[in-house]
Amino acid sequence: xxxxxxxxxxxxxxxxxxxxxxxxxxxxxxxxxxxxxxxxxxxxxxxxxxxxxxxxxxxxxxxxxxxxxxxxxxxxxxxxxxxxxxxxxxxxxxxxxxxxxxxxxxxxxxxxxxxxxxxxxxxxxxxxxxxxxxxxxxxxxxxxxxxxxxxxxxxxxxxxxxxxxxxxxxxxxxxxxxxxxxxxxxxxxxxxxxxxxxxxxxxxxxxxxxxxxxxxxxxxxxxxxxxxxxxxxxxxxxxxxxxxxxxxxxxxxxxxxxxxxxxxxxxxxxxxxxxxxxxxxxxxxxxxxxxxxxxxxxxxxxxxxxxxxxxxxxxxxxxxxxxxxxxxxxxxxxxxxx
Amino acid sequence: xxxxxxxxxxxxxxxxxxxxxxxxxxxxxxxxxxxxxxxxxxxxxxxxxxxxxxxxxxxxxxxxxxxxxxxxxxxxxxxxxxxxxxxxxxxxxxxxxxxxxxxxxxxxxxxxxxxxxxxxxxxxxxxxxxxxxxxxxxxxxxxxxxxxxxxxxxxxxxxxxxxxxxxxxxxxxxxxxxxxxxxxxxxxxxxxxxxxxxxxxxxxxxxxxxxxxxxxxxxxxxxxxxxxxxxxxxxxxxxxxxxxxxxxxxxxxxxxxxxxxxxxxxxxxxxxxxxxxxxxxxxxxxxxxxxxxxxxxxxxxxxxxxxxxxxxxxxxxxxxxxxxxxxxxxxxxxxxxxxxxxxxxxxxxxxxxx
Numbered sequence: 193x194x195x196x197x198x199x200x201x202x203x204x205x206x207x208x209x210x211x212x213x214x215x216x217x218x219x220x221x222x223x224x225x226x227x228x229x230x231x232x233x234x235x236x237x238x239x240x241x242x243x244x245x246x247x248x249x250x251x252x253x254x255x256x257x258x259x260x261x262x263x264x265x266x267x268x269x270x271x272x273x274x275x276x277x278x279x280x281x282x283x284x285x286x287x288x289x290x291x292x293x294x295x296x297x298x299x300x301x302x303x304x305x306x307x308x309x310x311x312x313x314x315x316x317x318x319x320x321x322x323x324x325x326x327x328x329x330x331x332x333x334x335x336x337x338x339x340x341x342x343x344x345x346x347x348x349x350x351x352x353x354x355x356x357x358x359x360x361x362x363x364x365x366x367x368x369x370x371x372x373x374x375x376x377x378x379x380x381x382x383x384x385x386x387x388x389x390x391x392x393x394x395x396x397x398x399x400x401x402x403x404x405x406x407x408x409x410x411x412x413x414x415x416x417x418x419x420x421x422x423x424x425x426x427x428x429x430x431x432x433x434x435x436x437x438x439x440x441x442x443x444x445x446x447x448x449x450x451x452x453x454x455x456x457x458x459x460x461x462x463x464x465x466x467x468x469x470x471x472x473x474x475x476x477x478x479x480x481x482x483x484x485x486x487x488x489x490x491x492x493x494x495x496x497x498x499x500x501x502x503x504x505x506x507x508x509x510x511x512x513x514x515x516x517x518x519x520x521x522x523x524x525x526x527x528x529x530x
Numbered sequence: 531x532x533x534x535x536x537x538x539x540x541x542x543x544x545x546x547x548x549x550x551x552x553x554x555x556x557x558x559x560x561x562x563x564x565x566x567x568x569x570x571x572x573x574x575x576x577x578x579x580x581x582x583x584x585x586x587x588x589x590x591x592x593x594x595x596x597x598x599x600x601x602x603x604x605x606x607x608x609x610x611x612x613x614x615x616x617x618x619x620x621x622x623x624x625x626x627x628x629x630x631x632x633x634x635x636x637x638x639x640x641x642x643x644x645x646x647x648x649x650x651x652x653x654x655x656x657x658x659x660x661x662x663x664x665x666x667x668x669x670x671x672x673x674x675x676x677x678x679x680x681x682x683x684x685x686x687x688x689x690x691x692x693x694x695x696x697x698x699x700x701x702x703x704x705x706x707x708x709x710x711x712x713x714x715x716x717x718x719x720x721x722x723x724x725x726x727x728x729x730x731x732x733x734x735x736x737x738x739x740x741x742x743x744x745x746x747x748x749x750x751x752x753x754x755x756x757x758x759x760x761x762x763x764x765x766x767x768x769x770x771x772x773x774x775x776x777x778x779x780x781x782x783x784x785x786x787x788x789x790x791x792x793x794x795x796x797x798x799x800x801x802x803x804x805x806x807x808x809x810x811x812x813x814x815x816x817x818x819x820x821x822x823x824x825x826x827x828x829x830x831x832x833x834x835x836x837x838x839x840x841x842x843x844x845x846x847x848x849x850x851x852x853x854x855x856x857x858x859x860x861x862x863x864x865x866x867x868x869x870x871x872x873x874x875x876x877x878x879x880x881x882x883x884x
Contacts, residue, residue, distance in 0.1 A: 229681075364549050364860045364864050365552075365856060366860075369837070369855070372825060372840060372841065373852045376843075376847055377559045377849050377852075464689045465841045487832075489701065490693065490700070497690065501694070512684055516681055
């Protein structure tokens with residue numbers, strides 16, 4: 193009993209753009225640009241990108257200070273409400289402030305957290321941190337996973353056995369707890385910075401990619417062109433890098449790009465728990481963690497949670513909107529269906 | 531089925547070995563001085579005493595000797611006292627809590643277990659029901675709402691959601707406080723008249739017939755349960771929905787409808803049981819995740835479970851404690867996964883034959 197969906201439709205003749213980009217990429221791009229959810233996701237991402245690029249204009253850093261270090265207005269433990277004026281060592285005024293407000297005094301646009309860290313500054317520069325951390329972790333995780341997975345799949349036998357069992361061992365740990373542990377171990381060794389939590393997330397994040405690329409390579413490995421390359425006497429490395437990987441890497445790359453949001457989220461979680469960068473680094477998770485001192489007064493000090501929290505939620509949401517659309521587009525079971 | 535279980539069981543020692551090796555490797559980042567916390571309660575300040583401890587427990591020996599001693603412990607030749615040995619549950623001493631790590635686990639695990647027990651039903655049932663409703667109303671308004679809800683939940687960091695909950699229901703309304711129990715109730719629980727059967731407060735309160743204590747403890751659980759439910763629903767809804775949609779397209783569903791069965795019967799009798807296969811896997815993983823202590827949720831709500839213990843220890847760089855807790859969690863996870871896998875093989879015969 194054939195349902196309507198299985199009736200083959202004649203594909204339209206490919207246009208010039210489609211020929212240029214290749215059918216898979218073209219379909220992906222077209223899907224992304226016609227889906228309202230992914231469009232709004234991409235618009236959000238564009239907005240964040242602008243904020244990240246324009247950070248020095250939106251929130252100028254103090255001269256001779258690291259821009260990622262949030263300026264603080266004194267040391268008082270009590271947070272200040274949004275709109276309070278800067279008192280101690282005010283950073284330079286952004287050029288757009290005076291024409292808009294006609295004041296020559298900089299204010300805490302989003303208030304301050306305990307210890308007088310300026311939340312607005314942290315939110316703006318935290319955008320850069322989020323992109324940086326997300327890109328680096330995702331790229332490293334995917335590279336590590338792809339390397340181990342492809343070696344495992346290509347050589348098979350004992351190598352495969354060992355690598356897959358190691359994968360199983362790494363998967364035997366609860367992800368966040370393991371990452372928390374490793375960052376707590378690395379922090380005293382390497383000093384508190386973005387590096388220990390990133391390494392921790394990479395070390396316990398690669399397993400999914402390794403498994404995915406492995407299964408994709410196993411299916412590509414038996415194709416005739418690989419056999420042909422072997423017969424021609426190509427080296428293992430050449431076969432793996434030139435013939436197999438390009439044909440198997442696609443799904444893994446897509447999954448990795450969709451995971452960007454969740455890595456930013458995990459990183460923020462580690463910062464929130466206090467094993468992230470040093471105190472005062474422009475990082476959303478850490479800003480939110482300041483709220484933990486004020487649980488009973490959260491009604492009064494809502495801005496410590498709301499502003500950085502909103503930035504984090506929207507950032508992750510943007511990636512997930514794009515990722516969700518990508519998944520639908522690339523899911524072969526849904527292909528050609530409305 | 532027997533073969534499958536045997537194969538799966540044979541993996542266990544291998545995995546346990548791997549887990550211990552990995553934990554041991556991470557311990558090697560510490561110097562011998564810090565590692566002496568594996569065997570002694572207080573790291574000696576006196577240099578000579580310290581060297582004595584390091585020699586006694588072989589903390590300067592090659593790594594395989596150290597690994598073995600870490601596994602089985604060291605017996606004092608003079609006193610015959612046995613110290614250390616993770617196989618005997620001796621995970622070392624917590625520097626920050628100044629007590630054996632195993633005692634922390636014994637005290638904190640019931641709290642985590644209690645939270646997990648109360649969360650399982652709302653998490654699984656809620657997610658599945660939402661998923662079915664979304665799938666049955668495919669592409670209608672309800673489906674779109676469910677979809678947005680799911681993506682939102684997926685994007686919401688636990689700690690932001692938790693803090694929002696606290697802001698509304700504690701800071702503003704004063705309904706549900708953080709922590710595990712109020713002070714007055716804690717005094718009752720610690721009194722000799724109150725019998726601690728399970729060390730899980732809600733159940734003990736019921737067994738003691740103290741409804742006021744039960745309500746107090748339950749009030750503390752509501753926000754963590756809500757947070758865990760909402761965040762897990764996002765994933766469960768998505769899995770149930772797509773699996774249900776897949777099944778609803780099958781020919782046997784068309785057949786069932788063609789036979790003139792009611793829509794309710796088609797969905798609950800013919801579609802749902804088949805659609806639940808992937809849900810079982812995800813649901814199983816979720817339950818296991820809950821059991822393992824939900825680090826962030828417990829931290830946000832100041833709930834004294836395993837996850838909170840790990841977060842506190844990590845914050846104070848008390849590595850021996852964190853690693854002990856991680857070792858416990860890893861072991862628990864291995865066995866819990868075994869149970870889930872066997873259950874799954876029981877439900878879905880295809881798995882056994884793989």
